Amino acid sequence: MDTKKLTRMSMLLSISIVLGIIESFLPLFDGSIPGLKIGLANIVIIFTLYTYGLKEAILISIIRVFVIGLLRTGLFNYPFFFSLSGAFVSVVVMYLLKKIKIFSIVGISVCGALSHNLAQIFTSYFLLKVNSVFIYLPYLLIFSIPTGIIVGIVSKSLLKYYDFN
Amino acid sequence: MVKYIHQVGLVIMNKNDIKLIVVIFVIVTLSIIFINIFKKTGSFAKVYYEDDLILKIDLSKDGNYKVNGYNGEVLIEVKDNKIRVDRENSPRHLCSKQGFIDSTTQTIVCLPNKIIIKIEGKDQELDGVVK
Amino acid sequence: MKKLIIIFFVLIILCGCSKDNDIYEKNIYVMDTVINIKVYSEKDASDILEKIEELYNEYNILTDRYNSYDDTKNIYYINNILNVGEEVKLDYKLYDLINFSLEFSKKYDKVNIAMGNLIDVWKKYRDSASGIPSYEELNGISSISESDIILNDGNIIKLSDVKLDLGCIAKGYVTQLAGELLESNGFDKYIISAGGNIKVGKKYSSNPYKIGIQDPVDKNNIYKIVNVSNRSVVTSGGYERFYTWEGVDYSHIIDPDTLYPSNYMKSVTVIMEDSAYADFFSTYLFMIPISDGINFVNSNSNIEAIWYGLDGKIYTSSGFSNYE
Numbered sequence: 001m002d003t004k005k006l007t008r009m010s011m012l013l014s015i016s017i018v019l020g021i022i023e024s025f026l027p028l029f030d031g032s033i034p035g036l037k038i039g040l041a042n043i044v045i046i047f048t049l050y051t052y053g054l055k056e057a058i059l060i061s062i063i064r065v066f067v068i069g070l071l072r073t074g075l076f077n078y079p080f081f082f083s084l085s086g087a088f089v090s091v092v093v094m095y096l097l098k099k100i101k102i103f104s105i106v107g108i109s110v111c112g113a114l115s116h117n118l119a120q121i122f123t124s125y126f127l128l129k130v131n132s133v134f135i136y137l138p139y140l141l142i143f144s145i146p147t148g149i150i151v152g153i154v155s156k157s158l159l160k161y162y163d164f165n
Numbered sequence: 166m167v168k169y170i171h172q173v174g175l176v177i178m179n180k181n182d183i184k185l186i187v188v189i190f191v192i193v194t195l196s197i198i199f200i201n202i203f204k205k206t207g208s209f210a211k212v213y214y215e216d217d218l219i220l221k222i223d224l225s226k227d228g229n230y231k232v233n234g235y236n237g238e239v240l241i242e243v244k245d246n247k248i249r250v251d252r253e254n255s256p257r258h259l260c261s262k263q264g265f266i267d268s269t270t271q272t273i274v275c276l277p278n279k280i281i282i283k284i285e286g287k288d289q290e291l292d293g294v295v296k
Numbered sequence: 297m298k299k300l301i302i303i304f305f306v307l308i309i310l311c312g313c314s315k316d317n318d319i320y321e322k323n324i325y326v327m328d329t330v331i332n333i334k335v336y337s338e339k340d341a342s343d344i345l346e347k348i349e350e351l352y353n354e355y356n357i358l359t360d361r362y363n364s365y366d367d368t369k370n371i372y373y374i375n376n377i378l379n380v381g382e383e384v385k386l387d388y389k390l391y392d393l394i395n396f397s398l399e400f401s402k403k404y405d406k407v408n409i410a411m412g413n414l415i416d417v418w419k420k421y422r423d424s425a426s427g428i429p430s431y432e433e434l435n436g437i438s439s440i441s442e443s444d445i446i447l448n449d450g451n452i453i454k455l456s457d458v459k460l461d462l463g464c465i466a467k468g469y470v471t472q473l474a475g476e477l478l479e480s481n482g483f484d485k486y487i488i489s490a491g492g493n494i495k496v497g498k499k500y501s502s503n504p505y506k507i508g509i510q511d512p513v514d515k516n517n518i519y520k521i522v523n524v525s526n527r528s529v530v531t532s533g534g535y536e537r538f539y540t541w542e543g544v545d546y547s548h549i550i551d552p553d554t555l556y557p558s559n560y561m562k563s564v565t566v567i568m569e570d571s572a573y574a575d576f577f578s579t580y581l582f583m584i585p586i587s588d589g590i591n592f593v594n595s596n597s598n599i600e601a602i603w604y605g606l607d608g609k610i611y612t613s614s615g616f617s618n619y620e
Contacts, residue, residue, distance in 0.1 A: 102181045103178075103181050104178045104181075106177055106178035106182055107178055107179070107181060107182030107185055110186065110189075111185070137196070138193045138197045141189060141193050142189070142190070142193045144189075145186055149177065152177075152178070153177060213323065215323060216323050271515070271516065272330075274329075276325055276328070276329075279325060281323065291506050291508045291521065292487055292496070292506050292507060293489045293496075293505065293507050293508070293529075294489075294507065294509075294510055294518065295492050295510065295530065295531040295565060296491055296536060
């Protein structure tokens with residue numbers, strides 16, 4: 001990887017971390033629906049996916065989860081594994097959908113949000129083994145629509161203005 | 166109105182996106198309706214024979230239940246979100262004398278019949294209670 | 297770059313599996329109550345729980361006042377079959393328990409395990425829920441003196457028709473043994489709940505065990521929640537087994553000095569590590585005025601306590617707030 005790319009990816013990583021931390025201080029609905037967030041960090045992920053590719057997007061996602069784990073949620077505890085699974089699954093899903101070319105970037109962002117939440121809930125079910133985690137599913141899913149749209153629109157604009165290639 | 170949203174939507178995204186969103190919306194709405202039909206507020210009571218859970222009772226519905234205790238049948242009554250032992254075979258009938266319980270801090274203990282009735286609710290935070 | 301990636305994934309795989317604590321639970325029906333034991337452990341605790349059930353059953357038989365068991369010289373035997381002046385060998389478990397209790401009584405003589413004759417008189421009236429024994433009746437009972445019990449090298453002799461009653465201290469003693477058995481077998485996270493007697497080990501999560509203390513006046517309520525680990529919580533109170541005659545409540549804990557049930561408070565709860573001592577001290581504190589009790593506990597760094605007074609006021613020892 002050349003220096004330019006390394007530098008740019010580091011910046012993207014930092015931005016996604018900062019966005020993630022800011023979000024962690026602004027819980028929606030007083031935290032009554034765990035895992036509900038706007039997903040601003042995903043703007044960076046989508047940007048990376050479209051600018052560089054899958055590998056780079058996965059890298060930034062995973063490192064971001066680790067760093068935020070170090071700083072906010074704690075490493076190797078339940079929230080950490082939920083975030084990790086959500087981040088990983090949503091990047092892969094978005095990459096595959098991008099390849100198939102059915103949806104626009106907004107639609108992909110919505111799917112990214114959807115799969116992120118689905119992955120988190122299923123991971124929490126397997127780790128905690130309680131049925132009650134599924135109660136949050138409808139609310140998380142319905143919120144992935146507006147949050148996905150917003151993130152998608154922002155990403156689209158950013159990609160228009162910043163062409164790293 | 167719908168057409169307006171449709172047109173705005175097409176500017177932001179493509180047709181497939183819109184279809185996706187509609188589908189998600191429908192699924193979510195249906196599942197919320199579904200969940201609320203089957204939701205039961207109120208707590209449960211658990212009936213144990215020795216260590217085994219033999220019966221789980223929904224306290225929101227009044228009713229009568231029969232379980233087999235060590236000395237014979239034990240009749241359980243649920244009324245107004247409370248539960249009690251109605252009748253049992255035991256020398257001093259201490260079990261039915263305990264009357265109704267309705268909170269998680271209480272337990273009905275029938276030693277001769279080896280039956281325990283506990284209430285499980287939202288306030289599970291206590292590990293134990295000294296009496 | 298590649299090296300970093302490899303390191304990260306190796307870390308994930310290595311530390312990925314979080315150790316899970318399973319809960320092993322058992323209910324034991326013994327000593328007129330249900331004892332609930334929960335053990336938090338990665339390894340199977342079923343065997344040790346069986347051993348603990350055996351332990352409780354053994355002591356149940358040994359301390360039983362009302363039933364005889366073949367080949368066992370238990371309390372019933374000592375009280376009803378053993379002749380005055382006759383020396384017999386006791387099972388070492390019962391011997392140790394009686395010895396322990398007598399040693400405690402030497403310092404705190406309100407806790408008397410030889411009050412069988414006195415307790416029986418009050419029990420008679422309590423069961424019929426009417427009347428109280430007369431002055432003559434109380435003074436006419438046979439001995440309640442612990443010095444009539446002689447222990448010698450594994451044997452016991454009684455010098456009179458004194459009757460042993462281990463009711464108020466047996467549960468705490470056995471619960472302490474149960475806790476020690478768990479810990480010596482590598483199970484250090486547990487909670488043993490025996491009605492008014494709870495013993496907990498190391499905490500199983502980031503929070504200590506939350507134990508509620510029942511309100512003696514309103515049994516549906518908890519009047520205090522304490523956070524404990526590696527402690528025993530024991531309550532003595534007059535509100536579970538008592539009867540009322542002519543407007544006065546008579547508890548089941550009898551004061552050996554006045555010959556009447558103690559009535560200084562509604563309940564007292566003791567927190568200390570050893571469950572046997574906790575049981576003894578809760579009985580002791582129930583039988584002395586609250587102010588004396590507070591002074592006693594404050595001068596003893598191992599014990600904390602909370603009292604529920606007759607007037608409804610709550611009193612605590614100086615270090616009790618550590619558990620709130």
